[in-house]
Amino acid sequence: MKAICIESVEGKPELFLRDVPRPEPKEDEVLIRVKCAGVNFADLYRAAKHLGNAGDTPHAIAGLEMTGEVVALGRGVRGMAVGTRVMGFATGAYAEYCCVHDRHLLTVPDALSWAQAASTAGNFVTAHDALVTNGEMKPGEAVLVQAASSGVGIAAVQIARLLGAGLVMGTSTTPAKLERLSQLGLQLGIDSVRGDFAEAVLEATRGAGADVIIENIGGDTLPGDIRCAAVKCRIINVGRLGKWIGEVNLDEHSRKRIRLIGVTFRTRTAEEIAEVIQRAGAVLLPALQAGTIAPVIDRTYPLDAAAEAQEFMRAGRHFGKLVLEVA
Known part of the structure; x- marks a missing residue:
């Protein structure tokens, strides 16, 4: 063969x-x-x-x-x-x-x-495992998908909307990709080149933050994830399109009782x-x-x-x- x-x-x-x-x-x-x-x-x-x-x-x-x-x-x-x-x-x-x-x-x-x-399988099964099994997403919760235009990101946006997320947010470096994502269920597209994604999330949630964060980038965005995480947020470390190592504000991690969960096959x-x-x-x-x-x-x-x-x-x-x- x-x-x-x-x-x-x-x-x-x-x-x-x-x-x-x-x-x-x-x-x-x-x-x-x-x-x-x-x-x-x-x-x-x-x-x-x-x-x-x-x-x-x-x-x-x-x-x-x-x-x-x-x-x-x-x-x-x-x-x-x-x-x-x-x-x-x-x-x-x-x-x-x-x-x-x-x-x-x-x-x-x-x-x-x-x-x-x-x-x-690669995208939707991975996204479901991150969002539902590990992220324990509940209807009405606010979800942030980092690198939302990636394969897992596109699947996560759709699954979050399917299962009743209250607000589906996502980042990308390309405005045209954010526009396409809006047709798939993305409610707030964040151009991560032009602005501070953490501030955008906090503004959209009136300071409450994201309940579930699907992290597809890694060390580059992890500090911002901590900043815009809600109390009891679940951050699911799925992919590392960026740096493999990042800083974590451990005091904020503790104060917000954040769960940082790694997943892999x-x-x-x-x-x-x-x-x-x-x-x-x-x-x-x-x-x-x-x-x-x-x-x-x-x-x-x-x-x-x-x-x-x-x-x-x-x-x-x-x-x-x-x-x-x-x-």
């Missing part, structure tokens, strides 16, 4: 299209004929294994998210049939075939195309990943079928242009998902 493999060139990880053996499903796994693969920010690190204990890639195949059709079942698989359209996380997703634990998959709603399905067990995916699916699948929420696609690339797609993502000019069309 064709696959995009990570190989070291003078100490740097590079991507190459290779012919490698088709994998065979192990116990509790299904073999999937991949239709499309999603490109994620984590892919830029070019690590062959990002999903903790979720899989194995003997040929260092890139990618962690895909959609496709089940073509074979491993021993012990229940509730899954050959021919089922599925989407989900998968180690080695940039390939014509991959094997995935059966509980790490969701059935693709009829309303979604293959490209849309490849744009769902890298250290989760296979069972923990399954729980996250199935919990999110119960909420997201009906909304995706109804069109209440929807993946946003910026552009698609053929599989052999994976390196080009990653470089376009690195430049940060996209709005929505970049997708590799495999079949």
